[in-house]
Amino acid sequence: MAPVCVLVGAPGSGKTTVGQALADLLGVEFRDTDLDIVRLAGKPISEIFIDEGEEHFRTLERAAVAAALASCDGVLALGGGAVLAEENRAALVGHPVVHLSVELSDAVRRVGLGAGRPLLALNPRATLKHLLDQRRPLYAEVATATVTTDGRAPQEIAAEIAALLKR
Numbered sequence: 287m288a289p290v291c292v293l294v295g296a297p298g299s300g301k302t303t304v305g306q307a308l309a310d311l312l313g314v315e316f317r318d319t320d321l322d323i324v325r326l327a328g329k330p331i332s333e334i335f336i337d338e339g340e341e342h343f344r345t346l347e348r349a350a351v352a353a354a355l356a357s358c359d360g361v362l363a364l365g366g367g368a369v370l371a372e373e374n375r376a377a378l379v380g381h382p383v384v385h386l387s388v389e390l391s392d393a394v395r396r397v398g399l400g401a402g403r404p405l406l407a408l409n410p411r412a413t414l415k416h417l418l419d420q421r422r423p424l425y426a427e428v429a430t431a432t433v434t435t436d437g438r439a440p441q442e443i444a445a446e447i448a449a450l451l452k453r
């Protein structure tokens with residue numbers, strides 16, 4: 287069992303939204319490692335960061351990525367920081383991985399004040415700029431395809447990915 291598509295990209299690139307739209311379009315399961323972590327921990331990600339810290343969240347995330355890659359046969363969205371771990375990047379080799387690319391202005395507009403995203407709680411724009419600079423090479427490293435999301439509707443992006451997967 288393996289996902290038909292794994293979505294990676296920065297916070298606000300639309301992994302969760304486009305992932306759900308793509309799963310609906312393909313008639314397959316939608317899985318999101320953030321939702322798996324929240325369900326297992328029994329609390330929101332912001333509370334995991336407050337109570338146990340980011341390192342603990344990353345440990346839960348590595349386990350969630352490994353479990354989802356082994357058990358999901360639909361569309362799988364990862365959290366934006368999953369690619370930071372070498373273990374996760376290695377686990378993605380051989381899977382169809384789509385990088386949803388987003389420029390700073392659209393990402394800022396979409397995440398707003400960063401509600402629910404603890405890393406963006408303090409200064410969303412500056413933090414997102416830093417995250418994008420740091421992570422763009424990592425998203426590119428794991429991706430087998432890149433799809434631009436700026437100024438485009440989730441349905442349109444999902445349709446482009448569906449067409450890519452048919453090739």
Ligand SMILES: Nc1ncnc2c1ncn2[C@@H]1O[C@H](COP(=O)(O)OP(=O)(O)O)[C@@H](O)[C@H]1O
Pocket residue numbers: 295296297298299300301302303304366396397435438439440443
């Ligand atoms: N292509 C898009 N155009 C406009 N808004 C979008 C788009 N994709 C996502 N959004 C909105 O941006 C916010 C973040 O989207 P989300 O899917 O949670 O991103 P991610 O999972 O990559 O962090 C949500 O409010 C969502 O409705």
Ligand SMILES: O=C(O)C1=C[C@@H](OP(=O)(O)O)[C@@H](O)[C@H](O)C1
Pocket residue numbers: 295296297298301302320331364365366367368402403404405
């Ligand atoms: O970029 C990150 O490090 C994070 C992104 C979030 O997911 P989204 O990319 O779906 O917002 C979530 O996993 C957590 O808040 C950490």
Ligand SMILES: [Mg+2]
Pocket residue numbers: 301302303318320363364365
């Ligand atoms: Mg998400």
